[in-house]
Amino acid sequence: MNAPQGGRPIQILMVEDNPDDIELTVEALKDARVGNFLSVVKDGEEAISYLRCQGKYQQAARPDLILLDLNMPRCNGHEALEGIKRDPALRSIPVIVLTTSTREEDIVLSYSRGVSSFISKPATFDRLIQVAAEVGRYWAETVTLPPNDH
């Protein structure tokens, strides 16, 4: 897959265990008209398997962007983040933490481990749509992402 150019669809990997949050985020991205391909995994372990194309994810496409929840069963967001940023093949993929947490420790730890943004999940759906639109526009149009075949 080619590196995304301005306004072109981007490949997003969402790491989230809550089905409601998954569905609402999908809907919000839809509403915000952010053109993308969204894949979803339910925890950190799956995320690492997906990114390394292991097990059932042999055919998985390398994402342009990762949306990462912190509170997940088994391998949580922080552990997944550490795994991603320690892996030279994966560390160039931008990670956005999207979580319910507002804890200072979580924020500081996430940034110190190299996340691109830390977003607290908006309380209302309207706000979620707004955030989805902002994120989509920013990452698909404003920034230049690293080539994802690397």
Place this chain on the structure above:
Amino acid sequence: MPGFSFALKRRTRIMWKPPLRKLSSYLLVTALLVSAAFWAGQYIYAFHLEGSKASISQWICFSGVLFTSLFVGGVGCIGLFLRRHGRQIQRIYDTKLKQMSLAHNPDFLAMNAGDLILLLDPPAKQAGEYRGRSEDGNGTVSPPALGTPPPGRLEENLQIQVSSPDRGEVPPFEELDAGIPRDGVRVLYGSPKTVEAEARKAYQSMIQDVEAAERELNELERNQSKRRYRIVSEFASDWNYWQGPDREMLYVSPASQDITGYPSQEFYKAPDLLDSLIDPQDRPLWKSHNADELAEKGPGHLEFRIRNREGDVRWVSHFCKPVHDHTGTFLGVCGSNRDITVQKRAEEAVQVKTQELLRSNGELEQFAYVASHDLQTPLRAISGYLNLLCKRYEEHLDGDARRFIERTNQNVLRMQRLINDLLTFSRLTTRAHPFQPTDCNQVVREVVEMLHPVLEETGGRVIPEPLPTVLADGSQILQLFQNLIGNALKFRDHKPPEVRISAERADKGWLFSVRDNGIGIDPQYGERIFLIFQRLHTVDQYPGTGIGLAICKKIVERHGGQIWVESKAGEGAVFKFLIPEQGGIPS
């Protein structure tokens, strides 16, 4: 002519006149006697030679030469004798005086009034009730050191003695002899040899007396100090001991029994008893401490457990110190053991409580996290789906359906606010910051800035007087003022709200007042309003969760102060709170 006479009353009382002062008069008398004898002899011889050729001038010349030679010879002989023996006696006398070191024995009074020396013995002292102490250490007593002079004639005599050196003159012997009570006085007159012998005898005896008295005194002092030490050591509640260099017990105080159940005798019998009492868990500690102690490292401190005679565990605070004599020889170790079981148990209880508190704080933190995440998540989903419902199925919904959805949404929002407030409340302790000097003027300025939209909307004013700097958690003080000023603006009537903030010095702190012109509070609810989720109005009248004042109360109490309200319904309210200078529970 006084001559040499001997008056011996009591050997311990001596008055001796050294011959040197009277030397001139003795010599003169002797010389006169001798010259008179020869003059007479010469005169008789001249009569025998009646008619001889000797002239008057020859007579005079002859007798003059004879007289002079005899006089000089006599003077020389007597002078030599006195010089040798008198000085010797004087020297012996002075030396004895110094040896006796009368300064150390106030029972003797020594007076060296010029050439006159008077010694008074203990009976005289008892009779006279005075004490003298040599100040310059050479046996000479200055008059002021004499203390209270004895009464009666003795006193007069003493005054004579004392005053004589000032007058530069010694009263005649007869006068002294007559003045001193006969039965308490020994006046020594006699040839230097006799005086010397008597003086030797008298002083030997006196030295013996003094030595005996000193021995007695030392014994007395030793006994007294022993008694004092015993009383002090036996009164002590600490188990004190002195363990010699060979580990034998030189002293064990009776308190050992109170602490260990073993009387001190057991420790004397078996010095290792101490070691065997130490709780097995603390033995390594005790061993390494003892190694230090034996190495004479200096004072040591240790806390350990012992098992007393009944097998109960007692906590002991142990202090010890190596002992050395003045030459630096190691004399063992002195130790003191205090029973601190009660304190230790209290400390342990406090520790347990602290652990519990830490755990419950941790649980609270966990709860706060759960509240923020797990409780918020379903609410967010509900609100999200409601929103989707509205957006995607708008054309299928009638007015009722839309109203129900709207009401559901409002409740979700309220639930979210309640959860957030509860979170804020719980974080007052779990997210506290250390106390630092906080300028309240700055805090109020920030709050006014934050409340600017409300002030704009209501036409309200905040009027702060100069405020102090207090030792506080700055972010909490900000929250406190924000809640109080926010309330003052919220609970307004038709008038534009006006909030006055002031502070005055109070006992050990600052008393702050936040006064408004709003709707006021019925005094019967004065306390209830500070409880969590307690509201006096419906949400429609005045929105809010009812947690703001509970947060204020918790903040003020965390700073060691108090908060209360003074108000009447319809007359505005004054919220007062006290922030102590020191205090509170800094985290």
